[in-house]
Amino acid sequence: MYGIQVSQFGTEDVLTYTELPAPEPGPGQVRVRMHAVGVNPADTYIRSGAYAFYTPQLPYTPGFDGAGIVDALGPGVDTVKTGERVFVAALGTPGCSGTYAELAVVDARAVHPLPAALSFGQGAAVGVPCLTAWRALFQKARLKAGEKVLIHGASGGVGIHATQLAHDAGAIVIGTAGSSTGADLVRAAGAQHVLDHTTPGYLDELAQITDGHGVSVIIEMQADINLERDLEALATYGRVVIVGSRGSLDFTPRLTMLKEATIQGTALWHATTQEAADALTAVANGLDNGVIQPVVGDEIPLREAAAAHRRVLEPGTRGKLILTTN
Numbered sequence: 466m467y468g469i470q471v472s473q474f475g476t477e478d479v480l481t482y483t484e485l486p487a488p489e490p491g492p493g494q495v496r497v498r499m500h501a502v503g504v505n506p507a508d509t510y511i512r513s514g515a516y517a518f519y520t521p522q523l524p525y526t527p528g529f530d531g532a533g534i535v536d537a538l539g540p541g542v543d544t545v546k547t548g549e550r551v552f553v554a555a556l557g558t559p560g561c562s563g564t565y566a567e568l569a570v571v572d573a574r575a576v577h578p579l580p581a582a583l584s585f586g587q588g589a590a591v592g593v594p595c596l597t598a599w600r601a602l603f604q605k606a607r608l609k610a611g612e613k614v615l616i617h618g619a620s621g622g623v624g625i626h627a628t629q630l631a632h633d634a635g636a637i638v639i640g641t642a643g644s645s646t647g648a649d650l651v652r653a654a655g656a657q658h659v660l661d662h663t664t665p666g667y668l669d670e671l672a673q674i675t676d677g678h679g680v681s682v683i684i685e686m687q688a689d690i691n692l693e694r695d696l697e698a699l700a701t702y703g704r705v706v707i708v709g710s711r712g713s714l715d716f717t718p719r720l721t722m723l724k725e726a727t728i729q730g731t732a733l734w735h736a737t738t739q740e741a742a743d744a745l746t747a748v749a750n751g752l753d754n755g756v757i758q759p760v761v762g763d764e765i766p767l768r769e770a771a772a773a774h775r776r777v778l779e780p781g782t783r784g785k786l787i788l789t790t791n
């Protein structure tokens with residue numbers, strides 16, 4: 466079978482498409498024939514060798530997310546059947562051989578039925594983005610119906626799902642995007658207001674939207690750029706959950722006092738077993754009842770994974786970037 470192998474950490478050029486031995490499922494494991502693979506920004510940080518949460522042993526095949534058909538079962542697995550359509554959400558589970566491949570072996574707990582209405586591409590968009598969105602909104606921010614929430618970076622993998630989930634929970638959603646295509650997707654996902662984070666002063670409109678009170682919750686994808694302004698946009702007692710940040714910033718701590726604000730980070734890597742199970746149950750329900758409707762953006766062949774790693778860090782996001790195996 467063919468897949469991506471990384472033999473040294475570095476730029477996207479270290480992603481090599483090559484023939485690899487088919488991985489064999491051991492006890493408690495499932496082998497999935499991957500049809501689509503979810504590309505997450507974290508895949509690029511891991512590939513660089515400088516990711517705080519995880520450094521794989523070289524050589525390795527990247528990827529935690531994907532969707533396909535169950536191909537073989539290891540001993541003791543009775544939760545899925547061969548031939549079943551599934552999505553894979555393997556971050557936090559042991560023994561993942563890497564989803565950037567035609568065949569991936571993962572822990573049976575990482576494999577979940579893919580509703581018939583969803584494509585493999587949509588299934589590949591579920592894992593890290595949906596679980597992160599749910600964790601940020603409900604396990605961290607504890608969002609309530611009627612609250613106003615700013616999804617700061619709503620056009621990407623995490624943001625679109627956060628918008629769908631927050632809207633379904635009865636919150637009033639303000640989402641941001643950096644392109645008109647992204648803005649359309651955010652609106653379609655349920656945001657009542659869409660702002661363009663590339664326009665100077667774009668957060669000024671929040672005063673009018675919130676009658677001068679500010680938003681109760683901010684889910685932040687780019688804290689190194691936005692955190693200072695987030696505190697200005699926040700209501701008293703508001704909560705900011707930092708999902709993404711790619712640098713540092715000058716910050717005025719006094720703003721937290723003025724709003725008696727809570728700023729907390731989240732990382733899927735820190736979810737407890739129970740939290741991960743709760744999030745997965747909620748996400749599976751959301752897929753079944755149509756609340757979560759993954760949006761596939763760019764589709765790139767697996768052999769061009771290097772191009773995907775460049776693309777996933779560029780602006781102009783329009784849903785989930787996936788790799789296709791055929």
Ligand SMILES: NC(=O)c1ccc[n+]([C@@H]2O[C@H](COP(=O)([O-])OP(=O)(O)OC[C@H]3O[C@@H](n4cnc5c(N)ncnc54)[C@H](OP(=O)(O)O)[C@@H]3O)[C@@H](O)[C@H]2O)c1
Pocket residue numbers: 505506507593594597617618619620621622623624641642643644647662686687690691707708709710731732733734777778779780781782783784785786
């Ligand atoms: N903490 C965790 O557990 C966790 C899990 C998953 C992801 N993340 C991180 O969260 C971030 C988003 O992940 P993703 O998968 O959604 O990535 P993505 O699909 O690449 O989307 C990136 C999003 O950030 C937006 N953005 C760009 N510039 C922005 C700005 N100045 N202000 C606000 N938003 C801006 C993009 O909008 P436009 O392209 O429309 O400009 C897009 O909506 C990444 O940094 C990722 O590493 C963290």
